[in-house]
Amino acid sequence: MKFAIALFSPAHSPASRRALRFAEAALAAGHEIVRLFLYQDGVHNASANIVTAQDELDLAGEWARFVRSHDLDGVVCIAAGLRRGVLDEQEAKRQSRPAANLLPVWELSGLGQLHEAAQQADRLVCFGGH
Amino acid sequence: MARSMLIITRQSPWSGPTAREALDIALAGGAFELPLGMLFLDDGVFQLTQAQQAAQLQQKDLTANLQALPMFGIDSLYAAKRSLSERGLDATKLSLLVEVLDDDALRTLINSYDHVITL
Numbered sequence: 001m002k003f004a005i006a007l008f009s010p011a012h013s014p015a016s017r018r019a020l021r022f023a024e025a026a027l028a029a030g031h032e033i034v035r036l037f038l039y040q041d042g043v044h045n046a047s048a049n050i051v052t053a054q055d056e057l058d059l060a061g062e063w064a065r066f067v068r069s070h071d072l073d074g075v076v077c078i079a080a081g082l083r084r085g086v087l088d089e090q091e092a093k094r095q096s097r098p099a100a101n102l103l104p105v106w107e108l109s110g111l112g113q114l115h116e117a118a119q120q121a122d123r124l125v126c127f128g129g130h
Numbered sequence: 131m132a133r134s135m136l137i138i139t140r141q142s143p144w145s146g147p148t149a150r151e152a153l154d155i156a157l158a159g160g161a162f163e164l165p166l167g168m169l170f171l172d173d174g175v176f177q178l179t180q181a182q183q184a185a186q187l188q189q190k191d192l193t194a195n196l197q198a199l200p201m202f203g204i205d206s207l208y209a210a211k212r213s214l215s216e217r218g219l220d221a222t223k224l225s226l227l228v229e230v231l232d233d234d235a236l237r238t239l240i241n242s243y244d245h246v247i248t249l
Contacts, residue, residue, distance in 0.1 A: 031145060040151055040249070083147060098173055110158065111159075112158055112161070113156060114158070115159045115164055118245050119164070126248065128248070
């Protein structure tokens with residue numbers, strides 16, 4: 001089955017952990033993930049500036065390793081990202097901000113990418129709230 | 131055939147960017163002429179009240195953007211009857227033409243869509 005996965009909650013939320021474990025389980029069961037889409041506070045999962053204590057779960061780091069190791073299509077909504085301070089090099093320059101913080105496994109793009117993923121997928125699974 | 135999507139918007143317009151961001155999903159999909167519907171549920175029905183004064187909270191009024199939905203080809207617009215009555219809102223005095231649905235009709239509506247996003 002083809003899944004599109006949307007995440008609306010930040011890396012410190014249980015919803016982010018649930019989404020990651022779901023995504024891992026989907027691949028382990030032989031399913032395909034057509035796209036991961038970070039929206040609303042979910043954009044924080046793509047921030048390179050999250051620092052977690054050594055004995056705590058580093059979800060942003062885990063997401064990045066997961067996306068990279070499976071060569072997944074990881075998209076961050078650009079409008080939601082700008083609103084919350086998640087910028088790539090290009091946007092940091094364009095908006096005259098001192099630094100970019102988007103982890104390079106993720107890509108900033110528009111909401112059209114969410115719709116495109118929903119069109120390709122058999123199931124769109126959303127993770128939000130706590 | 132294109133897959134249909136129902137966007138369920140559950141937050142009031144004054145409780146942060148969620149109402150705006152739910153609407154943005156609808157407007158972005160409308161640009162691709164996708165079969166979309168939008169359901170105003172729970173506090174989301176507050177988005178439909180008339181004569182809002184968002185500027186009092188230094189916010190932008192979403193009403194004009196909501197009214198643009200039909201122009202984007204999104205005219206499957208619904209509001210939950212129970213949500214309206216629980217909040218004392220008159221279904222005949224809303225800023226947008228919506229179909230008001232009772233709980234049974236909501237179940238049928240949600241089941242009729244391929245995808246559902248709730249914000």
